[in-house]
Amino acid sequence: MAVRLGNQTMALERNVSVINTATVVGTKESEGPLSPYFDVKMKDAEWGEETWEKTESKMQKEAAKLAMQKAGKQPSDIHCAFAGDLLNQCISSGFSARELGTPFYGLYGACSTMIEGLSLGALAIDGGGMNTAIAVASSHFCTAERQYRNPLEYGGQRPPTAQWTVTGAAAAVLEADKNAPYITHVTSGKVVDFGVIDQNNMGGAMAPAAIDTLCAHFADTGRSPQDYDLILSGDLGKIGREIVINMMNSNGFNMNDNYGDSGCMIYDIEKQDVHAGGSGCGCIAVTVCGYIFEMMKSGKLNDVLILGTGALLSPTSSLQGESVPGIAHAVALSNRPGGER
Amino acid sequence: MAVRLGNQTMALERNVSVINTATVVGTKESEGPLSPYFDVKMKDAEWGEETWEKTESKMQKEAAKLAMQKAGKQPSDIHCAFAGDLLNQCISSGFSARELGTPFYGLYGACSTMIEGLSLGALAIDGGGMNTAIAVASSHFCTAERQYRNPLEYGGQRPPTAQWTVTGAAAAVLEADKNAPYITHVTSGKVVDFGVIDQNNMGGAMAPAAIDTLCAHFADTGRSPQDYDLILSGDLGKIGREIVINMMNSNGFNMNDNYGDSGCMIYDIEKQDVHAGGSGCGCIAVTVCGYIFEMMKSGKLNDVLILGTGALLSPTSSLQGESVPGIAHAVALSNRPGGER
Numbered sequence: 001m002a003v004r005l006g007n008q009t010m011a012l013e014r015n016v017s018v019i020n021t022a023t024v025v026g027t028k029e030s031e032g033p034l035s036p037y038f039d040v041k042m043k044d045a046e047w048g049e050e051t052w053e054k055t056e057s058k059m060q061k062e063a064a065k066l067a068m069q070k071a072g073k074q075p076s077d078i079h080c081a082f083a084g085d086l087l088n089q090c091i092s093s094g095f096s097a098r099e100l101g102t103p104f105y106g107l108y109g110a111c112s113t114m115i116e117g118l119s120l121g122a123l124a125i126d127g128g129g130m131n132t133a134i135a136v137a138s139s140h141f142c143t144a145e146r147q148y149r150n151p152l153e154y155g156g157q158r159p160p161t162a163q164w165t166v167t168g169a170a171a172a173v174l175e176a177d178k179n180a181p182y183i184t185h186v187t188s189g190k191v192v193d194f195g196v197i198d199q200n201n202m203g204g205a206m207a208p209a210a211i212d213t214l215c216a217h218f219a220d221t222g223r224s225p226q227d228y229d230l231i232l233s234g235d236l237g238k239i240g241r242e243i244v245i246n247m248m249n250s251n252g253f254n255m256n257d258n259y260g261d262s263g264c265m266i267y268d269i270e271k272q273d274v275h276a277g278g279s280g281c282g283c284i285a286v287t288v289c290g291y292i293f294e295m296m297k298s299g300k301l302n303d304v305l306i307l308g309t310g311a312l313l314s315p316t317s318s319l320q321g322e323s324v325p326g327i328a329h330a331v332a333l334s335n336r337p338g339g340e341r
Numbered sequence: 342m343a344v345r346l347g348n349q350t351m352a353l354e355r356n357v358s359v360i361n362t363a364t365v366v367g368t369k370e371s372e373g374p375l376s377p378y379f380d381v382k383m384k385d386a387e388w389g390e391e392t393w394e395k396t397e398s399k400m401q402k403e404a405a406k407l408a409m410q411k412a413g414k415q416p417s418d419i420h421c422a423f424a425g426d427l428l429n430q431c432i433s434s435g436f437s438a439r440e441l442g443t444p445f446y447g448l449y450g451a452c453s454t455m456i457e458g459l460s461l462g463a464l465a466i467d468g469g470g471m472n473t474a475i476a477v478a479s480s481h482f483c484t485a486e487r488q489y490r491n492p493l494e495y496g497g498q499r500p501p502t503a504q505w506t507v508t509g510a511a512a513a514v515l516e517a518d519k520n521a522p523y524i525t526h527v528t529s530g531k532v533v534d535f536g537v538i539d540q541n542n543m544g545g546a547m548a549p550a551a552i553d554t555l556c557a558h559f560a561d562t563g564r565s566p567q568d569y570d571l572i573l574s575g576d577l578g579k580i581g582r583e584i585v586i587n588m589m590n591s592n593g594f595n596m597n598d599n600y601g602d603s604g605c606m607i608y609d610i611e612k613q614d615v616h617a618g619g620s621g622c623g624c625i626a627v628t629v630c631g632y633i634f635e636m637m638k639s640g641k642l643n644d645v646l647i648l649g650t651g652a653l654l655s656p657t658s659s660l661q662g663e664s665v666p667g668i669a670h671a672v673a674l675s676n677r678p679g680g681e682r
Contacts, residue, residue, distance in 0.1 A: 001342075001469030004420070008444050010470035051661050079345070080529050087655065088429040090449045091663075094532060094653030098666045103349050103529035105457055105670075106653070108431045108447040116446055120461060127468020128342030129351035129527070186470070188421050188444035191435060312435030312447070314428065320392050322432075325439045329446075 002126050002186075006220030008213070009187040012126040015337045017178035018118075021289035022066035024059045026141065026167025028274075029286065032267045037290035038168075039066060045142050045167065053091060056140040059169035060085070060096035064136050067171035067289075078102045078173070079130035082117035084109060085138045085281055087147060092138050092169075102134070111206075111235050112189070113137040114170065114285035115308025115329045121174045122183040122331065131176050138169035139280030148199075148315055161201040163237045163263060164274035168282030170289035181296040181304075184339035185332035187217040191312060193325040199318050203240025203263070203276055206309040209326030210236060211247045213307060217330050218253060225255045229301045232292065233328070234284035234309040235263035237277030262287035284308050292333070302335040343467050343527075347561030349554070350528040353467040356678045358519035359459075362630035363407035365400045367482065367508025369615075370627065373608045378631035379509075380407055386483050386508065394432060397481040400510035401426070401437035405477050408512035408630075419443045419514070420471035423458035425450060426479045426622055428488060433479050433510075443475070452547075452576050453530070454478045455511065455626035456649025456670045462515045463524040463672065472517050479510035480621030489540075489656055502542040504578045504604060505615035509623030511630035522637040522645075525680035526673035528558040532653060534666040540659050544581025544604070544617055547650040550667030551577060552588045554648060558671050559594060566596045570642045573633065574669070575625035575650040576604035578618030603628035625649050633674070643676040 002010040023038045030041040040062060042055075049055040060083065068075060081100060084107035085092035097104035109116035117135030124130040142152060144165040150156045174183070192212045196205035210233050218224060225231055225248070236244060241261040248255045262284045263277035288306055295301040312325045332339055343351040364379045371382040381403060383396075390396040401424065409416065422441060425448035426433035438445035450457035458476030465471040483493060485506040491497045515524070533553045537546035551574050559565060566572055566589070577585060582602040589596045603625045604618035629647055636642040653666045673680055 004470060004472065007417075013469070053657060053661060076348075084449065086430070088657060089427070089451065089653065089655035091653070091655045091658045093449075094666055094668075095658065095663065098532040098534050098653075101531060103531050104668065105461065105529065106449040106451075106668075108425065108434075108449040110430065110447075120446065120465075123468055123470050124461075124464050126470070127464055128354075129345060129464050129467070131345065188446065190442060190444050191439040193439050312430065312432070312439075314430035314432045316394060316429060317432045317436065320394060322436065325435055327435075327445065327447075 008216040009185055009220035011185050012122060014126045015177050016122045016125045016183045017175050018181050019173050019175045019178045020067055020071035021172045021293045022063045022070055023170045023286040023290045024063045025286055029166060029168055029266060032272060034266050034291050037294050038286060052140055052142040056092040056138050056143050057095040060092050060136050060138045061099045063169040064100055064134055064171040067173050071173040073173060075100050075102050077132055078134050079132050080105060081134045081136060082107055082121045083136035084113035086144055110310030110312055111279060111281050112308030112310035112327055112329050113281045115306055115331055118183060118331050119186045119329055122186060125174055125176050133174045134171055136171040137281040137285040139165050139282035141165045141167045144280060158275055159200045160275050161239055162275045163202055163277050163279035165280035166266060166278045166282040168286040170285035172289050180335040181333045182337055183331050184334045185221060187213055187330040189213040189328040191325045191327050193323055195323045197323045202279055202311045203237035205324035206311050206326035207236055207240040207243035209328040210244050210307055210309050213328040213330050214248060215251055225253050225258060228258060228303045228305045231255060231259045231305045233261045233307040235279035236261045236309055237263040239276050296333060296335055304333045306331050306333060349557040350526055350561035352526050353463060355467045356518050357463040357466045357524045358516050359522050360514050360516045360519050361408055361412035362513045362634045363404045363411055364511045364627040364631040365404045366627055370507060370509055370607060373613060375607050375632050378635050379627060393481055393483040397433040397479050397484050398436040401433050401477050401479045402440045404510040405441055405475055405512040408514050412514040414514060416441050416443050418473055419475050420473050421446060422475045422477060423448055423462045424477035425454035427485055451651030451653055452620060452622050453649030453651035453668055453670050454622045456647055456672055459524060459672050460527045460670055463527060466515055466517050474515045475512055477512040478622040478626040480506050480623040482506045482508045485621060499616055500541045501616050502580055503616045504543055504618050504620035506621035507607060507619045507623040509627035511626035513630050521676040522674045523678055524672050525675045526562060528554055528671040530554040530669040532666045532668050534664055536664045538664045543620055543652045544578035546665035547652050547667035548577055548581040548584035550669040551585050551648055551650050554669040554671050555589060556592055566594050566599060569599060569644045569646045572596060572600045572646045574602045574648045576620040577602045577650055578604040580617050637674060637676060645674045647672050647674060
């Protein structure tokens with residue numbers, strides 16, 4: 001039985017192992033600093049498909065298949081897939097799950113979806129109902145642009161606060177009682193909205209949710225930022241990241257030295273001309289399943305707090321005058337069972 | 342610890358009680374046969390809001406608040422909301438969760454979302470990480486029409502296979518170790534696609550997924566349809582319902598006498614001119630949280646298998662030539678702990 005800590009956190013009882021992961025990325029991500037950690041690097045935005053939406057679905061499917069293969073699993077070994085994406089009606093996930101053939105719970109947590117999937121998969125395994133699960137998420141620059149903003153052909157200008165949607169899909173296979181790293185804690189986020197109405201400032205819109213969940217996690221567990229080798233947020237970009245550092249400092253938490261944001265890590269922000277950084281479900285998904293997983297396997301990182309961040313808007317809600325609500329879900333990963341020191 | 346049965350089913354160990362429910366419906370649903378079982382009946386499609394999308398979000402929020410009130414709970418008592426809807430980026434749920442202030446995992450299971458929420462909420466409670474949860478789902482005829490089909494102002498013709506999206510929201514509060522009814526079993530569905538490409542025949546598209554999950558549930562548990570007082574599917578309508586009865590018969594399961602479909606029950610199909618029946622996330626949500634909950638509380642039904650059915654398409658996937666994948670998730674409700682006889 002998981003143990004409930006404080007208002008939002010659960011400490012898992014079983015050792016829920018991340019037994020293996022896989023990543024598929026686009027060309028821009030392949031040219032970025034995390035390139036060595038990715039498995040499949042697409043040569044173009046289409047990957048042999050007729051539409052970008054079909055490409056994104058294929059990316060999810062191939063990431064999931066490769067993760068299962070690396071984990072020595074068949075789809076029939078997987079008790080459930082927890083998957084989501086940004087597209088209307090989450091079609092990348094639905095059509096990918098159709099091909100995989102595992103039981104499937106569809107999720108929508110905007111860019112926090114991968115961490116929502118790890119959370120719910122870990123809880124289901126900890127609870128005994130499942131022995132294995134796979135968490136999958138994706139985003140694609142071209143599908144996101146035409147759905148959320150403008151057709152690519154417009155060549156629209158982007159303000160400095162804008163972020164670049166990561167073309168990437170990742171999958172992580174979870175299983176009870178295998179090797180490290182383990183998911184040891186899950187903190188469920190609340191929706192937080194500070195009234196940001198600028199759809200081109202997602203980092204600013206999501207930062208308050210990130211801060212809310214970080215504070216809840218530290219209060220619930222009695223931990224401090226210094227208990228982690230790294231705290232990694234999803235896609236706050238350089239604007240959101242700065243807000244988090246400053247506001248956490250105001251709340252008495254020093255995150256100057258061990259806090260990174262996937263959106264700031266996945267691209268060389270200056271050279272690759274991505275303005276405020278990366279974003280999208282794929283951003284934290286490929287960073288965690290590529291870079292973080294490898295750092296933990298090699299023991300260079302032993303305790304990492306992963307914070308998926310999402311903006312729960314739609315083009316319709318913005319047109320109707322709504323602000324941009326944010327959410328952040330956290331999981332703690334540790335190379336020690338239960339995260340014990 | 343939940344016990345895994347067969348390939349897709351989990352038998353819960355704790356008594357996960359549905360402690361109370363609430364429903365909000367539109368005018369057409371208020372005029373239908375299940376009207377006496379609904380809590381809040383809107384006088385029009387707007388309910389004082391400027392847009393139908395805002396109305397739908399308000400419906401979710403009010404259903405959740407009323408369910409908590411009837412259950413004697415404050416939002417701060419609820420460990421997590423599991424909620425979803427049909428709108429792009431699930432804005433009905435996201436904006437409702439913003440107002441409620443509970444931790445929130447967003448779901449997308451198309452019209453199966455309520456049952457996905459009950460499933461994941463029950464698993465989280467059974468696993469000990471949560472003591473309380475709320476499952477919430479909604480749909481609105483006007484938001485669904487303009488998003489999936491045509492602006493209402495077109496007055497488009499509907500073929501006889503078309504279904505009518507239910508304007509309804511419902512919420513169910515779950516808690517460990519309280520009164521009946523209990524969620525005793527959860528069966529996770531797979532995506533099943535028989536190649537139906539007619540977006541106006543959702544019942545036909547979803548029926549194979551319903552049959553797949555029903556067969557899995559019976560195989561996993563060793564039960565037969567006769568172990569239930571009622572088997573209730575979500576929104577197959579009269580076409581999908583007939584396919585299920587026939588195909589289940591071919592598979593050796595007699596469902597002639599105790600099988601109902603929410604889409605066939607919520608409207609007077611002939612008099613209310615809804616063609617093949619009701620549909621939408623709200624369809625099974627209000628039927629279960631209104632009619633079924635009351636029938637179980639009064640002991641008129643004691644064992645019910647609830648099967649949420651969803652079509653995982655989007656307008657984009659259809660325009661790109663894709664068929665309509667279906668999914669079905671099941672939960673068994675019983676007035677006896679563990680569903681023991």
